[in-house]
Amino acid sequence: MLDAVSILSILALALGLVLGYAAIRYKVEGNPLVDQIDAILPQTQCGQCDFPGCRPYAEAIASGEAEINQCPPGGQDGVDALAELLDVETLTLNAEHGETKPKRIAVVDEKVCIGCTLCIQACPVDAFVGSSKVMTQVIVSECTGCDLCLPVCPVDCIDMVEVKPTINTFVPNVLELANV
Amino acid sequence: MQDKAMDTNQVMRQVIYALALGVAAQVYFFGFSVLVQIALAVITALAAEALVLRMRGMQIAPSLRDGSAVLTAVLLAIAIPSIAPWWIIVLGVLFAIVFGKQLFGGLGNNPFNPAMLGYAFLLISYPLQMTQWPSEFQGALAIFEFSGVDALTGATNLDYVKTQLMLGESIGALTFESISQMWINFGFLLGGIYLLLRRIVFWHIPLSLIAGLALMSSILYLIDPANFSSPVFHLINGATMLAAFFIATDPVSASTTPLGRLIYGFAIGAIIIVIRVFGGYPDAVAFAVLLMNITVPLIDYYTQPKVFGK
Amino acid sequence: MSNFTFKGGLVLENPFPAKEIDLIRIPLPDRVVLPMQQRIGDQAKPCVSVGDHVLTGQVIATIDDDRCAPVHASISGTVVAIDNQVMAHQSGLEALCVTIESDGEDEWMDNSVACTENYDFCTPDTIYNKIRLSGIVGMGGAGFPTHTKVQFAEGCHTLIVNATECEPGIMCDDALMQAYPTKVIRGVEVLLHICGAEKAIIAIEDDKKESIELLRKFCKNERITIEAIPTKYTSGAEKILVKSLLGIEIPSGGYASDVGVLCQNVGTLVAIFDAVVENRPLISRVVTITGSAIKEPKNLQVRLGASYDYVLSFADIEQGENDIRMAGMMMGVDLEGTNYSISKNTNCIFVNKPIEKPSAQECIRCGMCNTVCPVELLPQQLYWYSKSSNIEKALDYNLLDCIECGCCSHVCPSNIPLVDYYQFAKALNKQQTKEKEQTDNARERFEFREFRLERNKQERAEMMEAKKKALKEKMAKDKAQKIAIAAAQERVNAAKTAKESEDAR
Numbered sequence: 003m004l005d006a007v008s009i010l011s012i013l014a015l016a017l018g019l020v021l022g023y024a025a026i027r028y029k030v031e032g033n034p035l036v037d038q039i040d041a042i043l044p045q046t047q048c049g050q051c052d053f054p055g056c057r058p059y060a061e062a063i064a065s066g067e068a069e070i071n072q073c074p075p076g077g078q079d080g081v082d083a084l085a086e087l088l089d090v091e092t093l094t095l096n097a098e099h100g101e102t103k104p105k106r107i108a109v110v111d112e113k114v115c116i117g118c119t120l121c122i123q124a125c126p127v128d129a130f131v132g133s134s135k136v137m138t139q140v141i142v143s144e145c146t147g148c149d150l151c152l153p154v155c156p157v158d159c160i161d162m163v164e165v166k167p168t169i170n171t172f173v174p175n176v177l178e179l180a181n182v
Numbered sequence: 183m184q185d186k187a188m189d190t191n192q193v194m195r196q197v198i199y200a201l202a203l204g205v206a207a208q209v210y211f212f213g214f215s216v217l218v219q220i221a222l223a224v225i226t227a228l229a230a231e232a233l234v235l236r237m238r239g240m241q242i243a244p245s246l247r248d249g250s251a252v253l254t255a256v257l258l259a260i261a262i263p264s265i266a267p268w269w270i271i272v273l274g275v276l277f278a279i280v281f282g283k284q285l286f287g288g289l290g291n292n293p294f295n296p297a298m299l300g301y302a303f304l305l306i307s308y309p310l311q312m313t314q315w316p317s318e319f320q321g322a323l324a325i326f327e328f329s330g331v332d333a334l335t336g337a338t339n340l341d342y343v344k345t346q347l348m349l350g351e352s353i354g355a356l357t358f359e360s361i362s363q364m365w366i367n368f369g370f371l372l373g374g375i376y377l378l379l380r381r382i383v384f385w386h387i388p389l390s391l392i393a394g395l396a397l398m399s400s401i402l403y404l405i406d407p408a409n410f411s412s413p414v415f416h417l418i419n420g421a422t423m424l425a426a427f428f429i430a431t432d433p434v435s436a437s438t439t440p441l442g443r444l445i446y447g448f449a450i451g452a453i454i455i456v457i458r459v460f461g462g463y464p465d466a467v468a469f470a471v472l473l474m475n476i477t478v479p480l481i482d483y484y485t486q487p488k489v490f491g492k
Numbered sequence: 493m494s495n496f497t498f499k500g501g502l503v504l505e506n507p508f509p510a511k512e513i514d515l516i517r518i519p520l521p522d523r524v525v526l527p528m529q530q531r532i533g534d535q536a537k538p539c540v541s542v543g544d545h546v547l548t549g550q551v552i553a554t555i556d557d558d559r560c561a562p563v564h565a566s567i568s569g570t571v572v573a574i575d576n577q578v579m580a581h582q583s584g585l586e587a588l589c590v591t592i593e594s595d596g597e598d599e600w601m602d603n604s605v606a607c608t609e610n611y612d613f614c615t616p617d618t619i620y621n622k623i624r625l626s627g628i629v630g631m632g633g634a635g636f637p638t639h640t641k642v643q644f645a646e647g648c649h650t651l652i653v654n655a656t657e658c659e660p661g662i663m664c665d666d667a668l669m670q671a672y673p674t675k676v677i678r679g680v681e682v683l684l685h686i687c688g689a690e691k692a693i694i695a696i697e698d699d700k701k702e703s704i705e706l707l708r709k710f711c712k713n714e715r716i717t718i719e720a721i722p723t724k725y726t727s728g729a730e731k732i733l734v735k736s737l738l739g740i741e742i743p744s745g746g747y748a749s750d751v752g753v754l755c756q757n758v759g760t761l762v763a764i765f766d767a768v769v770e771n772r773p774l775i776s777r778v779v780t781i782t783g784s785a786i787k788e789p790k791n792l793q794v795r796l797g798a799s800y801d802y803v804l805s806f807a808d809i810e811q812g813e814n815d816i817r818m819a820g821m822m823m824g825v826d827l828e829g830t831n832y833s834i835s836k837n838t839n840c841i842f843v844n845k846p847i848e849k850p851s852a853q854e855c856i857r858c859g860m861c862n863t864v865c866p867v868e869l870l871p872q873q874l875y876w877y878s879k880s881s882n883i884e885k886a887l888d889y890n891l892l893d894c895i896e897c898g899c900c901s902h903v904c905p906s907n908i909p910l911v912d913y914y915q916f917a918k919a920l921n922k923q924q925t926k927e928k929e930q931t932d933n934a935r936e937r938f939e940f941r942e943f944r945l946e947r948n949k950q951e952r953a954e955m956m957e958a959k960k961k962a963l964k965e966k967m968a969k970d971k972a973q974k975i976a977i978a979a980a981q982e983r984v985n986a987a988k989t990a991k992e993s994e995d996a997r
Contacts (some may be wrong), residue, residue: 045934055938127937146934169529172583173923176879176916190853190906248853290854384859433858438872440862482873489890490731490867491744 035064042083046075047126048148050100055126069093074100075147106147106162108140114159121151121160193382194249198256200376201428204369205260211362212264212316219259219271226275227255234284250289254278257297257428261421261468262304265316270308274300294475295435298468305463313464367423374427386443387436388426394451395422402459410459425454425467435475442478442485450474496695496721496736500866502899504660504725506699507821508782510789513663513702515671515778517793518806522594524566524797525577525833526552529587530635533559538590544571549601549773551625552590561637561836562627565592566775566795568599580800580818580832582825582915589833592797611768616686619768626767627774627836631759632658632728633819635837638760642687644747645754651692652737652748653680655703655758656721656728659820662840664778665758667791669696669703672762673710679761680716682768687754692716693737694758697723725822726866726897730755744893759839779834781807783842785814800830800841809843817842822898823911853906861900861910867893871900875910878917883924886917894918 039060046056051072053059062068063084070084071093078095085092095102108129110121117135122128129145132138151160167173188196208216231251235242245251255275262271278300286292305312377383395416402410416422421429430436430450437446450470457466528536536553546552546565553563572593576586611619624639632654653676657665669676680692694711696704698720707718719737726732731742733755740751748755756764759777766772775796782789787808794803800816816827819840861871869890877886894914901910 040935045931045938047934047938055942056935057939126941127934128941129937143930144933144937146930167583167585169579169581169583169585169587170532171919171923171926172581172585173919174582174912174916176913188905189850190856190858193856193858193905244851244853250856288854290856433856436857438857438859438862439870443859482870483888486870486873486889487862487868489744489869489893490735491741491746491893492890 033061033064036060038087039063039084042076042080042087043073044075044080044146046146046148048075048146048150049126050074052099063088069096071096072099074102077102103147105165107142107145107165108147108151109161109163110138110140111159111161112137112139114157116157116159118156120154120156124150124154126150188382191248194253196380196382197377197428198249198253200373200382201256201260201370203373204366204424205256207362207366207369208260208264211366215316216260216264218268219262219264219266220256222268223255223259223271223275224252226272227251227279230276230279231284234280235288238284238288240288245288248289251279251283254283254297254300257424258300261297261301261424261429262312263315265314266308266311270304270311273307274304277303290434292434293478295429295432295471297432298429298471298475301468302472305468363420364418367418370423370427374423377427377431383427383431384440384443386440387431387447390444390447391426391430391451392417392422394448395426395454396451398452398455399459402455416455416458420458420465421467422454425450425471429467430471430474435471435478437478437481437485439482439485439487441487442481445481445485446474446478449477496719496727497724498727498732498736498866499868500864500899501727501732502725502864502902503723504822506660506663508661508784508786508789510663510782510791513667513670513791515667515791515793516806518798518803520567520594520596520598521795521798521802523569523572523591523799524594524795525589525591525799526563526566526797527577527579527587527589527833527835528553528563529579530560530629530637530836532634532636533561535588536560536563538574538588540571540574540590542571542574545569545595546571546592547599547601549775551773552592558624558637558640558643561629561639562625562773563590564627564773564775566797567592567594568597569594577833578831580825580827580835580838584828611682611685614768616688619682619686622768622771623764625773626763628760628763628767629774629836630757631763631777631837631839632757633823633837633839635835638756638764641749641756642683642754644749645687645752647752648687648689648749648754649691649752650738650754651680651683651687651689652733652753652755653692653694653758653761654728654730654733654755655694655696655700656733657697657700658728658839659822659824660725661782661789661821661842662780662819663782663789663791664780664839666700666703667780668759668762668778669700670706673703673706675762675765676707676758677711677713677716678769679763679765681713682764683754683756683761684715689754690715694718695721695727695733695737697721697727699723726895726899729866729895729897731895732866744890774836777834777836777838779803779838780840781843782840783814783817783844785810785812785843785845794834796836797833800832800834803834804830804841804843807843810845813846815842815844815846817844822902823896850907852908855904855906855908858905860903860905864899864903866897866899867895869894871910871914874917875908875913878913881917881920883917883921887921891917891921 036057040057043056043060049055051059051068053062053068059068059073063070070088070090071081073080074095081095082092115137117132117137119132119134119138121138122130122132126148127144127146129141130138130151131141147162149162152162205216205220228246228251231246232242235245258274258278259271262274278296282294282296282299283289283292374388378385378388396413399411399413399416403412430447437443453470453473454466457463457469463469528538534557536555538553540546540552546568548565548568550565551562552565552571555562569592571590573591575589577589578584579587620639620642623642628638629635630638630641655665655669657663680694684692692715694707694716696707696718704718704720711718721727721736727736730748734748734751734753735741738753740753742748742751763774767774776793777796778791779794780789780791781804787810790807792803792806816830817824818827818838819825821842824840824842855872855875857872859872862869865871873889874886874891874894877889878891891914896911896914898911901908904910
C-alpha cells in the first residue's frame with residue numbers, strides 16, 4: 003500500500019518536473035494557433051468578416067470571439083478546413099457576411115479616373131499605383147479582389163473582373179471523370 | 183511487354199477457376215459438403231454485397247459482376263472446416279463482406295483481406311466449430327446436421343502435432359497421415375502455377391512467402407528436430423499453398439511495390455511459422471496476413487522503386 | 493554496344509498501317525486560323541490589324557520574351573478577324589487567333605536574304621536569330637520554342653534527332669524523312685554548326701526501314717550517325733531516348749540540356765533547314781490522317797491554320813458520326829467536333845468510328861501499371877492520392893516525374909483513365925502553389941501596410957510631440973526673455989527715477 007503510494011508519488015513528481023522543464027525549454031513564441039488559422043484564411047483582407055483583415059479575424063477565432071463561418075472568400079471549403087483544424091463541428095457559411103464569388107481583380111477605367119488617390123488609401127495590400135491628379139492603375143498580381151476600393155471611388159471607375167481560366171491554368175475536372 | 187491481357191472481372195474469374203483443383207482435392211477427401219459450403223458462401227456474399235451497395239445508394243450490378251465478392255466467399259468457404267455448421271460460413275461471409283470490404287468503401291478500398299478478416303472473426307468467436315475437420319468422406323448435407331457431427335471428426339495434423347507436443351511427445355514418435363493435406367496443397371500449388379503463367383499474380387509474393395516459411399521452419403528444425411516439425415511438413419500441411427498463391431496475393435490488401443511484395447510475402451511466411459509453432463491456434467495464415475496488411479502502407483512508402491532520374 | 497532499349501514501355505503495333513508512306517501536298521486553304529498560343533508558353537502579340545493585307549511568310553505576331561515564338565501568315569490575303577477561338581485542347585477553352593482569308597495568289601515575302609547553302613559563313617548568332625524569327629517550335633507535339641531550347645543547350649556535347657515517331661499510328665516523321673532525306677541531314681548540319689555539339693545521333697525506330705536506308709545513303713558527314721532503335725512505345729520520350737542512346741539519366745526535374753544533350757524532332761530540323769537555307773519561316777507541316785474511320789491513312793503537307801474539315805476532306809472518311817482525336821492514340825486529346833485548325837504541333841488527327849469505352853472500375857492495385865511505367869513510378873499509388881486530391885502525398889510519390897505517356901492507362905485491367913488523374917493532380921498542384929504564393933504575398937503586403945500605417949501614426953505622434961515641445965520651449969524662452977526685458981526695463985526705470993531724484997536733489 004505504502005509502496006504503491008510512494009512509487010506513484012515519485013513518478014508523478016518526476017514526470018511533473020519533466021513537463022515543467024519542457025514547458026520552459028520548448029516554449030513557443032507567439033501564438034501558433036493564430037498562425038495556423040491565418041494560413042487557412044484566403045488573405046483577401048476584404049473585411050467582410052467584420053474584422054479589419056485576415057489576421058485580426060484569425061486572432062478573433064483563436065480567442066473564441068468569432069465564429070469560423072464569417073469568411074465568404076474562403077468559401078465553404080475554408081470553413082470546413084477551419085473546423086478540422088480546430089476540431090469543431092463545421093458550420094455553413096454565414097450569408098450575412100456575403101457570398102462566395104469567383105476570384106476577381108480590380109480594373110481601373112483609365113478614361114474616367116480622376117486621380118483622387120482614395121483607392122490607394124483603401125487598398126489593404128497596396129495594389130494600386132498612382133499619385134494625386136494622375137491616372138491610377140492596379141498591379142494585377144497583387145490585387146486580392148477584396149472590393150474595398152469600390153465604395154471609396156467617387157467616379158465609379160473601378161470594375162471587378164472575374165479571372166477566367168486559360169489554357170495554361172486550366173484544371174481538368176477529375177470528379178466528373180470519376181463518376182463516368 | 184504486352185497489350186492489355188484482361189480486365190478486372192476476367193482476372194477475378196481466372197483466380198476462381200484456378201482454385202478448382204484444390205477444391206476438387208478437398209471434395210475427394212472431405213466430401214460434397216465442401217461444395218455446399220461454397221454455394222452457401224457465394225449466395226450470402228452476393229446478397230450481402232447487394233444489400234450494402236443498395237444502402238450506400240450505389241449501382242449494384244457492376245459490382246456484383248466484378249467477381250470480387252464471389253472470390254472472397256469461395257476463399258473463406260474452403261478455408262473453414264467442411265463440416266462446420268451452415269451458419270458458420272454465413273456469419274463469416276457476412277462479416278467479411280460487410281465489415282471487411284464494404285464499410286471501407288468496397289472493392290479496392292479495404293486495407294485487410296476480407297476473407298481472412300472473416301476467418302479470424304470465426305476462429306475467435308467459434309473456436310470449437312472452426313477446428314473440427316472430418317476424418318472421412320462426408321455427405322453433401324452434413325453441415326445441416328446438428329447432432330453426431332463430433333463423432334466423425336478429428337483434428338488436423340497441425341493441431342494434432344501441437345497437442346501431442348504439449349503432452350510431452352516428441353515429433354519423431356508421432357505418426358500421422360498427411361495424404362489429404364498433401365494433395366489439397368498440391369492442388370492449390372498447381373492452380374497457383376497456372377496464375378503465375380497467366381501473369382495474373384506476380385511471382386514475388388508466393389515465392390517469398392514460401393521462402394519465408396521454409397527458412398523459418400528450417401531454422402527451428404535445425405535447432406531442435408525433436409520439438410519442431412520439418413519444413414516439408416509445414417509446406418504440405420495447413421493452408422500453406424492456398425495462402426501463398428491465393429490469399430496473400432490479394433492485390434488490394436497486399437504491398438504493391440516489387441520489393442515491398444518480397445518483404446510482405448516473406449514476413450507472412452515467417453509469421454505463419456511463429457504462430458503455428460508458438461501460438462495458440464493450429465493454423466496461422468489469417469493472422470499472419472492480417473498483421474502484414476496493417477504494415478502495407480508503411481512498406482509501400484519505404485520501398486518505392488528508384489524513379490527515373492532520382 | 494547497347495541495344496538501345498529501356499525498362500517498361502509497351503510494344504504496340506501501328507493499328508492502321510498505310511500501304512504507301514507518301515507525302516501529299518494539298519492545295520492552299522481558303523482561310524487559315526492561326527493561334528497566338530502554342531501548347532505551352534506565352535502568347536505572341538498580334539502586330540497586324542483587321543483589314544491588313546499580308547503576304548505568305550509575313551510576321552503577324554511578335555514576341556517579347558523567349559517563352560513563345562512569333563507567328564507568320566501561312567497564306568497571302570486579308571486579315572479578317574483577330575479574336576478568341578476554341579483551341580484543340582482538352583479544356584475546350586478559347587485563345588487569341590488571327591484569321592486570314594486567302595487571295596488565292598500565295599504571294600511570298602521577299603525571301604532572298606537567306607544564309608543560303610553557305611551557312612557555314614554565317615555566325616551561329618545569325619543563324620540562331622534566324623531560327624528565333626522564323627517561329628519554329630518543337631514539331632513533335634510539345635510546341636516549345638526551338639530557339640529557347642537551343643539557347644538552353646549551349647555547350648552541349650551531343651545532338652539527338654528524335655525521328656522515333658512519338659506514337660504508333662503517327663507517320664508524319666517517316667513521311668518527311670522519305671520525302672526530304674537531304675533536308676534532314678542538312679538541317680542536322682546547320683544545328684551542329686550553331687549548338688557546338690561534337691556529334692549528332694539520328695534515332696529512328698527499326699520498323700522504318702526505308703527511312704533508315706535513305707538517311708544512311710545521303711549522310712556523308714561522319715559526325716552524324718543513324719541508329720535504329722527498337723520499336724517500343726515511349727522510346728521517343730526525351731528522357732527515355734537520351735537514356736537508351738547514351739546511357740545518361742536526365743535528373744528528375746531536369747532537362748536534356750542539364751546533361752549536355754540537345755534533343756530535336758526531325759520535323760523541327762527540316763523547319764530549321766527551310767528557315768536558315770531557304771529563308772522560309774514555319775508556315776506548313778506534315779499531318780498524319782489516320783484512324784478506324786479512314787480507309788487509307790495519309791500524310792499531308794498542310795499550311796498551318798487550315799481547318800480540320802478542310803484537311804479531312806482529302807482523306808477517305810467513312811460516313812457517319814466519328815470521334816476526332818488530336819495527336820496520338822496514347823497521349824492525344826479527344827475533341828468535340830472538327831471546328832479547329834492545324835497548329836504548329838498538330839502531328840496527327842485520328843478519325844475513329846465511335847466505340848463504347850469500357851467503364852472504369854475500382855483500382856485493385858494489381859501492379860500492371862508499374863511494370864510498364866518507363867520512369868518507374870507507382871501509378872497505382874499516384875492514382876490513389878490524385879483521386880483524393882492529396883497532392884502532398886502524390887508529390888511524395890514523384891507525381892512531377894510522370895511523363896503522361898499513357899502506358900499505365902493502356903494496361904489497366906480496371907480501365908481507369910490514370911493519366912487524366914495525374915494531369916488533374918499536376919494542374920491542381922500548379923494552381924495551389926500559385927495560390928499559396930499569392931496569399932503569402934497578400935499577407936506580407938497587408939502586414940507591411942499595417943506596419944507602415946502604424947509607423948506613420950507613430951511618426952506623426954512623435955512629430956507632434958516634438959513640435960509641442962519646441963513650442964513650449966519657445967514659449968518658455970519668450971517668457972524668460974520677457975521677464976528679462978521687464979527686469980531690464982525695471983532696472984532702467986529704477987535708474988531713471990534714481991537719477992531723476994538725484995537730479996531733483
